[in-house]
Amino acid sequence: MSVTAIILTKNEARNIADCITSIQCADEILVIDDESTDETVSLAESLGAKVISHPLQNNWAQQRLFAIEQAQYEWILFIDADERISEKLNTSITKVVKEEKRAYLLERHNVFHHNKATHGVLRPDRVLRLLPKDGITIIGYVHEKISSPYSEEKLQGALYHYTYDNWQQYFNKFNSYTTLAANRYKDEGKSCSFVRDIMLRPMWAFFKMYILDRGFLDGKIGFILSINHYFYTMTKYVKLYYLLKSNGKL
Incomplete structure (x- = not known):
């Protein structure tokens, strides 16, 4: 049983080397690059990765499906450029791919440079990332x-996710993801109520993250991230509301 690790990239020169070198459990490392303009491609190739250029077109599902088609081996390991495979997780992956076919959930831990958040929005979660190639389905533009x-x-062992370098990067992704979410909701025929979705739903989002998921235990950064989750929820529904009302124009 052999493993292809798939990494989707776009200008990830700051991350790609550390990501690739952390992967010790794969027989092939396949980078699907969305026309990067930095050194992502050359760095990946210098570390032995196979790089294929393919435009993302704001559709993560089609990009992953394209990557699966290019994979040489029968097990697929999805990893993002800002993630790292721990030593224990490498060992676990090497072991289980020799056994009966199953799909494996990896425990993802979020890491900051100067802050720590282990509750609320960035609490550890389980993500489906290791699975046999046959039968994989992927839906959704974003998330x-x-x-x-x-x-x-x-699966035992941590998948480390290095979240954001700075707030500009955070809010760039915030803006991009809320736009993609609104467009997806529109394509799915989702309605939008001003009271329910723009006024009340964000309040619940904050309460869930800050109180129920104990974001308050992370101090200042926990409060900031919970408030940002309020605005993330509100923003994607504001964008949807105006897409439905006036095709997004004010």
């Missing part, structure tokens, strides 16, 4: 859902 016909199990 796409990966599914498999195989039974799911948890």
Whole structure:
């Protein structure tokens, strides 16, 4: 049983080397690059990765499906450029791909340069990232859902996610993701109520992250991230509201 690790990139020169060198469990490292203008491609190739240029076109699902088609081996490991495979997780992956086919959930831990957040928005979560190639389905433009016909199990070892370098990067992604979410909701025929979705839903989003998911235990950064989650929720529905009302124009 052999593994292809798939990394989707766009100007990830600051991350790609550390990401690739952390992967010790794959027989092939496949980088699908969205026309980077920095040194992403040359760095990846210098570390032995196979790089294929393919435009993202704001559709993460189609990009992953394209990548699967290019994969040489029967097990797929999805990893983002800002993630790192721990030593324990490498060992676990090497072991389980020799056994019966299953789909595996990896425990993702979020890491900052100078802050720590282990509750609320950035609490550790489980993500489906290791699975047999056959039968994979992926839907959604952004925060796409990966599914498999195989039974799911948890895998030992941490997947480290290095979140954001600065607030500019954070809000650039905030703006991009809320636009993609609004467009997806529109394509799916989702309605939008001003009171329910723009006034009330963001309040619930904040309450859930700050109180129920204990974001308050992370101090200042926990409060900031919970408030930002309020505005993230509101913004995607504001964009949807005006897409439906006036095709996005004010």
